[in-house]
Amino acid sequence: MIATLIKLLIGLLLWVGLAIVAARIVFALPRVQDRIDSTALDPADVGPLAATLRVRARGQEGKTGIAMLRDGADAFAARIMLADAATASIDAQYYIWHDDLTGYLLLDALARAAERGVRVRLLLDDNGTSRLDAELAELDAHPNAEVRLYNPFNLRRFKLASYAFDFFRLNRRMHNKSFTIDGRVTILGGRNIGDGYFGTGPAALYVDLDALAVGRVVPEVSADFDRYWAAPCVHPVGPILGQARRDGAIEDGLAHYADDPQLEEYLEILEGSEIVTRLSAGDLDLEWTEAALISDSPAKGEGAARREDLLSARLLKAVARIESRFDGISPYFVPGRAGARAFKALRKRGVSVRMLTNSLEATDVLPVHAGYTSKRGTLLRRGVKLYELRRKSASRTPADTLGRFGSSGASLHAKTFAVDGKRIFVGSFNFDPRSTMLNTEMGLLIESAAFAGNLHDAFDRELDGLAWRVEMDGLKTVWIDPESGEVTRDEPGTTFARRVVLRVIGWLPVEWLL
The missing domain is CATH 3.30.870.10 (Endonuclease Chain A)
Structure with missing residues (x-):
């Protein structure tokens, strides 16, 4: 009896092993081929941010200016308004990007920046991109934008089922969070992109903290982004998601919130926030220090x-x-x-x-x-x-x-x-x-x-x-x-x-x- 059970167990393990091997062959990720790994652009020389920050950095050579973004509304406004102020480049790297109002508003801001001629690079951990394949493919299709995924899932419709045959790779995720504008300003900290992280609306809220930084540390953040952008476990979304199936996915997603009172709340936040205006005017309270x-x-x-x-x-x-x-x-x-x-x-x-x-x-x-x-x-x-x-x-x-x-x-x-x-x-x-x-x-x-x-x-x-x-x-x-x-x-x-x-x-x- 025991010998029979052992044989059955061994047979089961063999079948499971064969099934895993077969699934990894059938659902293998596309090979990364002919990928061109761009690098961070030089800090922008034009625009109100560049002009002000050059002035503010005088006498602070080798130091970093820091402002803490404790309030979720300010953290949201800073990202949107910095994206709107960008003249050369946006490099964004996130663990989670939700398909909710703030997620769509920020995707729309990236798309608008690309339309103005700003180079946009978006690097996302694929664990946090559920239900955004069409929107990411649309952004990637823009000639001024590129989207890449860290450790992408093998399956798209039933993503979590990929763990059944590729667990040890997929169990490693990119938890990094940074948002860098024109090589001049960066925001990093604990916040992902989603309503709950920015402290308004009906979603469960998170007590969170970001730091806005200018000066010496910004090129370090840009160089770090380049390391990840070129990593072997990072894949361009094109072969993963295929061609953009339709235009207007981001616009349509945002349109779902047209009559939502939460949209008005966020627009009021943007109108009332002075953080980027103060940064551009040179009177945002920054502590210049070593970072x-x-x-x-x-x-x-x-x-x-x-x-x-x-x-x-x-x-x-x-x-x-x-x-x-x-x-x-x-x-x-x-x-x-x-x-x-x-x-x-x-x-x-x-x-x-x-x-x-x-x-x-x-x-x-x-x-x-x-x-x-x-x-x-x-x-x-x-x-x-x-x-x-x-x-x-x-x-x-x-x-x-x-x-x-x-x-x-x-x-x-x-x-x-x-x-x-x-x-x-x-x-x-x-x-x-x-x-x-x-x-x-x-x-x-x-x-x-x-x-x-x-x-x-x-x-x-x-x-x-x-x-x-x-x-x-x-x-x-x-x-x-x-x-x-x-x-x-x-x-x-x-x-x-x-x-x-x-x-x-x-x-x-x-x-x-x-």
């Missing part, structure tokens, strides 16, 4: 990056020795064994370590929260102070740290940390195994006592009550409202069933996937 781009090698998407080329290793080296304080925000916080050891080492040296992440009631990825809870008790016992975003308190986010958000259902999405009141990192990197080992990431490490101090101060104020303070009461984890002192002994947002699911996921050997 370094830290990013992964695109070879990470093929599993071929050297350990020393990983963002985590480069960031650790750039931050150098932490002396007294480390305050971090990570929506997906799964420190793993290595992270737990690193926090333990910091605490042994007397460094204060405080982290803010999503509570169960605020998270949008339950398995990641399970990975976090499996290490939560260990971190607390080692002296790490933990805070978890309260879903119903997100509307009171400290404006000087992350901006104001109008929804009571916000989920944390910002990825940032401050060190010793001197340096702050803003980017796409989460404290989890996926960001460390699987996805490519990028961000800015900024020398700024002001920006770092804002984040430290927010933690000193216990995040103005927006988060639970998590502590150990004996062997039991408890959640404390910093404002009222009220203690909750069952994890907020849970039911018995959810607690069972969390416990079971925590037992599974899937931490490396989280």
